[in-house]
Amino acid sequence: MPMRWLRRALPVAFLAPLLAGCSLDGVQSIMSPAASIAREQHGLFMWTWYLSIPVMVGVFGVLFYVLFKYRRRRDDEMPDQSHGNPMTEVILTIVPIIIVIMVAVPSVRSIFRTQTVVQATSDDVVIHVTGYQWWWKFDYPQYGVTTANEMHIPAGKRVILQLNSGDVVHAFWAPRLAGKVDLIPNQDNRLWFDTDPDGTGIFTGQCAELCLGAHAYMRFRIVVSEQDEFDDWVAEFQQPAVVTTATDPLIAQGRQLVASKGCIGCHNIGNYSEGVKFGQPQYPDLTNFGLRHTVGAAILDATPENVATWIRDPQEVKPGARMPTLWQANDPNRDQEAAAIAAYLLSLGVEDGTQALAQASTGGN
Amino acid sequence: MSEGKHTSVSTYVIVALILGVITYVEFALVEYPQAWLGSGWTIFLLVALSIVKFVMVVMFFMHLKDDDRTYSGFFSSGMFIALATFVGLTAMFILPKAVASTRPDNRAAQEASHAVPHELLDNVETRGASRAPAEIADTPAVADRSVSVEAPTAPNDASTYSVTPPAGATAQGGAATAEEPAATEAPAAEATGAQSAAGEAAEAEEPAAQEATAEEAEEAPAQAEAPTAEEPAAAAVSWDKDHGAAVFNANCMACHQMTGQGIPGAFPPLASHAVEVYAVAGGRDYLADAVIFGLQGAINVNGMTYNGVMPAWGHLADADLADALNHVLTAWDDEPAGFQPYTAADIAARRPDGLSAGDVHAKREALGLH
Amino acid sequence: MSAEASSHAASGASAHPAPYRSSKLPDVKLLMWVFLASDTMFFGSLIGTYLAYRERSLVGPFPQDLFDIPLTTVSTFVLLMSSFLMVLSLHALRQNDIGKFRLWTAGVAFFGAIFLGFQVFEFTHFAHAGLSIHQNLFGTTFFILTGTHGVHVTVGVIWLVSLLVTSYIRPMKAKDAVYLEIAGLYWHFVDIVWIVIFTVVYLVEFV
């Protein structure tokens, strides 16, 4: 029923400029920046926005005044066929020049504040971001940590990203922190941003450059935590707790299936066995999966149900994803096995998992 | 055409002579470079001379000198836009290269491998996987390797189930954990006892085979040792069984299992299937393509449908892939009729096709396999 | 372009006075110059591609291994001289000297053919040396750039030959000179493009 919609829609649509002016907060909104770079970008937008209001008022004001004042009347005589008036034209030329200068100066200054290539110091957190169809790999060369789709950074530090692509062009976009830079094959792009000392929290972002297939589902999260939490996280990743046996039979079965279903044919699992690397660089690293907040390139929260659903039928959750379905459609054990794998993955890196390891080592010999 | 005065023949002759002379000067500048004239000045001179030639041809041969201004307007505006655009474009490509090479950066390795995607990714990989790249090559690694031969033992005992339908496997899920220690014994024994040669080959090859993590620095020696050193011989007569087994165990076993039985419903069996594929006309190349470029799409083996992804293994060395294939074709079945072992050269020959996993699937269909 | 050009040649024979033109310039010559102006962008893109990929090939053979400057210098000289003959032939036609016009035009076409011969020889030589469009970026960009130029030369040769043949079928007079002139303009343009290629592709490699 379009017309009814319309009655509701139109007022909102015309209030929208005001809304755009004051508050459009959101978890992925440019209008609620949470870091210095994003604030700079937002500030520049607000400046041009306020500048544009008088321009709009002026142009539209004159337009409607003219339309009203000079509308055709019965007794109109032939208007003067002037071809223009040099004085007015000079003024009309100067006005836009002034407006443009008022925009250009702050714009150029902010370019050099936000886009200069910075040299990494030992105090910065350096992260190599690699985009693959359709997920993100985050490497921490300083700590020798590799994870996927979830970037952990300490609050108050400067973060320097080096962005490359493993296949096609992607774009790393973290709206509330840093804006956007493309990931381009054979090219070495940089993006840096500061996080506020008290700016802890979870920030979302996603791929902004068409990469076919599951492009719409290529999302990620940035977890900004206190320095000590971050250090724990790093330590946990540097020495992933290896669980060779577990008290929970479901987890144990899951560990079996991870191998027998061939998960490790594609994915590395640092917790599977000591010092061995499985899988392929172009598939996500599942080490310490239990510490993750999300599954499937940050489209689902990592609850046991969601993880099981994802493993059970990835194409259902994320159309076009590369992950194959590991069961025949009619396999009676499908749900149970998926749940087992989910249970195992979610146990990786979490406390009880390590206890299980302790028991194993004592009980073993 | 130019109104009124036409350039006279004598002018043409003079212009032609000058053009010839300039061409010779350019030639001389390059063939007999002048020490006193730095390369910078030489380039400048060459560009200047070619501009002179350019202008003379345009002015005298194309008559812009005394022709209507309109023509000059069209042409020069075109030249101007083209020059501005493409000088700018070229600068954008050439200058960053200079910057990149001189940038003082604590990640020099990154810069070095800037141009090459694989190495760059592998760099990232190196940093991600093992603390220090060196570690892979030197002795402590051996310990790692011994583990790594043992590591996929879990698949082993799983595979004993996988012969029976999966139902059984899960039913005995609990039991599996119980047997595990015992299961781990067996392969360990065979790994040590059976062929220590395998161990050697594996060690030597791992850096290249397991994942192409090493940068050229580390990769080169590894390459030199196993494949390339004995490749000519191998290509001629036989192939390195142990090396093949090592590569297979390191890369393929996780999915296709030690026994080549695969995982029913998840990963197709290689035993008995690979050889029948090989027997098909064109099957030999198809197998090579499948490992180099991967395979994606629904396939049917022994009446069971598999709709998964076989990742591309192109990052492994040619010799590794060749021997792995030979291993697959000979380990569990009698080698097919007229079997010629793959050589590194065979694999290298397939690489230029640059297929996608989907193309390989199409190729499979084309072979009449489904 | 050639199409429009000589089609107007056909109409030139009609008994009616030429229609009014606001500029005194012949349509076909304007069209040719506009086309050349746009062709600068065409070759600009190709040369830009070549320069952007210069020294980015991962595997050989590389330019320094292959280029034979003396040979290329000769072929460049041949092309320059063909331009020279081109203006002579135009001059002759304007003097209504059909004999010379045919001689020089044939000369231009012949020199152009020689240049193409050089290029074919060079390509085969490179191919034997292991360079192909699949080999590396240098192979791809070099062959496509010089190949496109070669195609332009070929078109020019065909055009000149067909003009030559036409001059036997339908007598050409001084007033038809413009149809030779535009062919000439095209030919000279191909020539100056080669002047640029000779420098930025060949010579700089050896500095």
Place this chain on the structure above:
Amino acid sequence: MATAPTVTSPTRGKIFNRPTWTTGVGSWLTTIDHKRLGLLYICTAFMFMIFAAVEAGLIRLQLLSPTMNIVNPDHFNQLFTMHGVTMVFLAIMPLGIGLANYFVPLQIGARDLAFPRLNAFGYWIYALGGLMIYTSWFLGGAPDVGWFAYAPLTSLSHNPGLGVDFYMFGLFISGIGTTGTAMNLIVTIINMRAPGMTMMRVPVFTWMILIMSFMIIYAFPPLTIAFIEVILDRTFGTLFFVQEAGALPILWQHLFWIFGHPEVYIIILPAFGVISEIIPTFSRKSLFGYPVMILSGILIGFMGAAVWTHHMFTTGLGPVVNTAFSLTSFVIGIPTGIKIFNWLGTMWGGSIRFTTPIIYAIAFLITFTLGGITGIMLAMPTFDAQVHDTYFVVAHFHYVMGGGALLSYLGALYYWFPKMTGRMMSERLGKIAAFITVIGFHGIFFPQHIAGLLGMPRRIQTYPAGIGLELWNALSTVGSWLMGIGLVLIAINVIHGLTRGKRVGDDPWDARTLEWETSSPPPYYDFKVQPVVNSLDPLWARKHPEAMHVTPPAPDAGAKYDAGGIHIPGQSWYPFLASAAIMFGCYALMYDNFILAIVCGLFFIFTIFGWAFEGVGGHHVHFDGAKENA
């Protein structure tokens, strides 16, 4: 006006006899009449626009809510790719060229374009190329890489299907046609202006077409090269964009945008021209600051070639390059602003008659101003780093291209419809449709600004729920339904106008330029007597000499130029055959059938020679009046 027996040029040595049909399919296939070709252009463009509108409707329906699942991601990619390709290459740009084809000769008092058969070739290769792209829907899937098809998405390894080949070949050949037509228009405008019409007396629409044509001939070659490179990569295995060989995919982006930004102005300049015709006509006043308008047009044309990387601010070109190109982009804002002020200045002091065309012109002014403002915002690399490739950008370029170009072309349709058909469209229905369309348009695209600011990237088949995007996408979809209704009403109005629209005279709008001097629709020889001009707005000067302070030339002043009779070039098969040969050659290459490709190539060469040697042909028309003066 009895026409003398026609003198047909000799046909000896022809492969085909010159076709002489005046009606039926053959007459349209072989026509070289700029008015017929103009109509063909306009109709084909509107046909493609309907396709694109349907695709857009499906896209909006899919995005109505985050849970919609009416098309899967692959089809969604194909939909927005085809929508973009169609609108930019097959609908809006050809619409401008079609209007140019029809009205430039009429506005400058010429009888046809300088190269009629080249013109026909341009049309046929464009139409066949466009149809070729659309056959991809039935031949294994349309292109799905976005209208700017970033490498390496187009490489065989990432995109084995045929869709990309259709994109490359189809746009490649239709680009050839566009370039040819542009060259043709340049020569026409330089060479065939009526006696006395100096460059500074040329109507603004024609001026804008001239600038557009120059931009086309400078912008299309890089695109052609880019297409050729990808085609070679996919068909012959070259390495231009093969990253394993060290190629730099960024090169495609440069080549594409070196074309792509001028393309924006190629699309918008004719729209500026249309507006500059409509506003003076309906405010009964000469265009304010004619020279400034021309100058700013030329400036836009030149600057347009120097801003291409502002589409690439996020590709890591570095602060220096970004600064340079953002400054040039700002500079373009200045002449654009001047134009808007001058249009206001034209209406100032006039007496404005509110007809449908000027309603579209006013809608254009509002929409384009908003689009210009967001454009200035996007020219700031710092802010662009946030909104690049988001719905904010989508909204911006739809405000500029849709609101700018499309609305003004709809105005042009109403404005010139009586000239093309001799009938009026209904003004009342026209105004209603105009309001619905314009409101619908803003209903679609205004919310998209906000969706973009809230973090919605473009080209996603679904969006995250619960981050505040639902409302704005729903509004946008509803707007699309509204605009759909408006467009349907316009279509109805066109049909109504064609069938029982009221017949009108030569000059129903009381207009100012030459095209309104001849009868509606114009005869095949355009003008009975060659017009002669001695001022701007010649028709207005004839109607109101006192207001223009000029004495118009005598009506038959141009007769002496027709002494030899009016030459009407002969129809020809060759343009159509040549284009068909090219199209089938492309199909052959696409399916790796090189034999057929070579055959097509040879046939193409044959057509070129046939074309060259058949001559212009045609006949001369004499009028008694002309005879007396001769």
